[in-house]
Amino acid sequence: MKWRAGYVAPAVLLVAALLYAPFLWTGYLSFTRYDGLAPAQFAGLGNFAELVQDPALLTSIRNTLIWVAGTMILPVGLGLLVAVLSYDLKRGAWYRLPFMLPYALSGAGLGMVWSPILSHGGIANLLLGVDTAFLQEAPHNTLAMLLVWTWQQLGVNTLLFVVGLQSIPKEPIEAARLDGAGGWSLFRHVIWPLMAPLTAVVVGLALVASLKTFDIVWVMTQGGPGRSSETLAVTMYRDTFVASEYGYGSAVAVLLTVVTGLASYLYLKRQVT
Amino acid sequence: MIRRAVLIVLGLVWLGPTYLLLVNAMRPAGSYDPSKAWIPSGEFRLLQNFATALERADLGASLAGTLLYSLASPALAVVIGAMAGYTIVVLRLRGGFWWFMFIFGGTIFPSQMLLVPLFVTYSDLGLYDRRLGMILVYTAISVPLAAFVLRNFFTGIAYSIFEAARMDGASTARIFWRIYLPLAGTALAAVFILEFTFIWNDLLFGLALTQTAEVRPVMTVLAGLMTDVYAGTPVPVGLAAGLVVSLPTVLLFLATQRLFARGLSLGSV
DSSP, X not given: OTTHHHHHHHHHHHHIIIIIHHHHHHHHHTTEEOOSSSOOEEOTTHHHHHHTTOHHHHHHHHXXXXXXXXXXXXXXXXXXXXXXHHTTSTTHHHHHHHHHGGGGSOHHHHHHHHHHHHSTTSHHHHHHTOOOOTTTSHHHHHHHHHHHHHHHHHHHHHHHHHHHHHHSOHHHHHHHHHTTOOHHHHIIIIIHHHTHHHHHXXXXXXXXXXXXXXXXXXXXXXXXXXXXXXXXXXXXXXXXXXXXXXXXXXHHHHHHHHHHHHHHHHHHHHHHO | OHHHHHHHHHHHHHHHHHHHHHHHHSSOGGXXXXXXXXXXXXXXXXXXXXXXXXXXXXXXXXXXXXXXXHHHHHHHHHHHHHHHHHHHHTSOOTTHHHHHHHHHGGGGSOTHHHHHHHHHHHHHHXXXXXXXXXXXXXXXXXXXXXXXXXXXXXXXXXXXXXXXXXXXXXXXXXXXXXXXXXXXXXXXXXXXXXXXXXXXXXXHHHHHHOOSTTTSXXXXXXXXXXXXXXXXXXXXXXXXXXXXXXXXXXXXXXHTHHHHHHHHHHHHO
């Protein structure tokens, strides 16, 4: 028994060395000017003072908010709809299969599939008979990517909702049916309250994931054209590894962490009370 | 009836891009034309297209590396996580709860907070653009979830099993490998599948910590091929690469949907 601390050591060491230490280090770097070569120069709040005046950052925050709001409405909302429509149908899994297929595609695979569709003169242009360059103009490049995101993420949200819906007790639903409730009122007054704990989990997951949106944007537009479709995570990557401003990039990472942490905290607090 | 109709219409919309992916990934590489994208070519060139992609982006070496990462790291992580859970729950490590909180706390850091120090340290230690470095990062990221799930799982196992085994003279290590680890099979599998998918699909760490095709994870290489779609990679070649490379996770996901969903909601608590 005397070696029992030894069993926990690999986990603690790995997490400490590769997660905690870099985390704290990035926190420190956010207060410095650093190009990765010369030693970091302490700069106080300089990076943050620059951040609030950086027009690229404002665009990035606006886009991130669009991603968060859009994710709640589309993949989560539509996912709930598909789940509620199909969870107690005979062969419901077959009706859900079309939504499940895209989920396992990665961000990179997603880019492969959608670029020829959304490109200028591509399939969507021909199908809709319009000449819009969906990925090349500012407001709708983010919206177009949000639709692609919906195509991919709907399935997993549906799946989570279905697992939850199938595990809620049958008795209250039967009782309400006998009392004459059906359709919308059955959903609104019986099913919805019963599935609240699960909805909280799904919305929480989607909230955190959407705040950190990176892969799909990087693959489809790399944040461009210009910097018009950057999210906070993309801005961080570009400032750090493209512009080699490690200190400034770290400040963006800190901002992203604070926003994500604050959003999760407020969300959890609201769920608990 | 209306329910079925809505589901079918929405389902057909969703199948559209999937259909385009399949049809155009099989088309001969040179014959892609957006206005005829909906019409199957009647030929099956998927494998030739994929072979072209393999050659063009050195995808083969990258696939081998990615397979190594997505098997080795989750395997290491579930064992390391299980060891931690076992020590905390079964061996009743003093201050175990706090050790657990420390390990599980690792899930809250956004990857963006890790990249710069990892990049700088890896460059100094010669781990940059090395497979060992990638395995280390992926393992570390996978450990907190594994520890969380396995700790919960071991809490549900009767302590008398441990006591009985001790009576019979088994060492704590033997009890772990022979009794507790096999008992946790399903939990281990759920975590493994989730981590496998995460690592297989990772783009960001690959971008920041690797350079050569041999070490680069496949999604990062694929993303590079992507930005060349207009710069010369024929659409069918790109689609074939995307399709073949996604097959392992698509099949794994479809085969284990429920386990997967359980793992996901476990990880979020």
